[in-house]
Amino acid sequence: QKEVEQNSGPLSVPEGAIASLNCTYSDRGSQSFFWYRQYSGKSPELIMSIYSNGDKEDGRFTAQLNKASQYVSLLIRDSQPSDSATYLCAVRSGTYKYIFGTGTRLKVLA
Amino acid sequence: GAGVSQSPRYKVAKRGQDVALRCDPISGHVSLFWYQQALGQGPEFLTYFQNEAQLDKSGLPSDRFFAERPEGSVSTLKIQRTQQEDSAVYLCASSLALAGSSGNTIYFGEGSWLTVV
Numbered sequence: 001q002k003e004v005e006q007n008s009g010p011l012s013v014p015e016g017a018i019a020s021l022n023c024t025y026s027d028r029g030s031q032s033f034f035w036y037r038q039y040s041g042k043s044p045e046l047i048m049s050i051y052s053n054g055d056k057e058d059g060r061f062t063a064q065l066n067k068a069s070q071y072v073s074l075l076i077r078d079s080q081p082s083d084s085a086t087y088l089c090a091v092r093s094g095t096y097k098y099i100f101g102t103g104t105r106l107k108v109l110a
Numbered sequence: 111g112a113g114v115s116q117s118p119r120y121k122v123a124k125r126g127q128d129v130a131l132r133c134d135p136i137s138g139h140v141s142l143f144w145y146q147q148a149l150g151q152g153p154e155f156l157t158y159f160q161n162e163a164q165l166d167k168s169g170l171p172s173d174r175f176f177a178e179r180p181e182g183s184v185s186t187l188k189i190q191r192t193q194q195e196d197s198a199v200y201l202c203a204s205s206l207a208l209a210g211s212s213g214n215t216i217y218f219g220e221g222s223w224l225t226v227v
Contacts, residue, residue: 004152043201043218044153088152096141097166098216100152 006101019076023089032092035074079108114219131187131222135204145201192226
């Protein structure tokens with residue numbers, strides 16, 4: 001079992017819809033969780049970080065964390081074609097090692 | 111510069127050749143990471159530096175891989191006797207605070223794309 005698992009997709013949603021991206025992790029002791037967006041040929045950029053159970057909202061993005069279920073998700077409201085990218089879930093293991101999932105490719109259809 | 115700078119951006123190496131990849135982190139950033147990203151995969155941890163000290167090199171795939179950060183700023187990842195399976199993007203990242211600090215954000219460079227032929 002990989003430490004951080006994501007569905008590779010592609011996940012296709014129509015413009016204006018809500019995109020829901022999911023991630024599970026195996027280390028129950030993990031405390032810090034991150035979502036990165038990576039455009040093709042570019043480096044990952046941080047979208048959201050979340051450390052406590054519940055929801056965290058930032059503009060059109062909402063991160064959700066459920067430590068009991070070892071599950072973290074990212075919702076993108078009012079999806080735009082410019083949101084089309086690969087979304088990487090990352091979990092910090094210990095004090096410095098960030099473990100990444102394989103990423104989910106999102107396609108927003110105009 | 112404002113961001114993490116990596117060079118070369120693209121490198122084609124013949125099998126068996128040695129390569130050196132350079133990372134110039136954001137000025138003042140204490141923590142520096144190297145990651146390897148194969149096509150269609152997420153970044154895989156290679157090594158971590160806190161200032162000039164290499165605290166973790168557990169992700170380096172073999173003893174052909176070597177990383178250094180002698181003065182606590184610029185870092186070099188060296189790959190000796192390159193093999194085809196070394197073909198990947200090598201991402202450098204840095205962060206201001208000690209890794210593990212609350213709210214610490216890591217910033218990635220654009221990566222060095224290595225193709226071994």
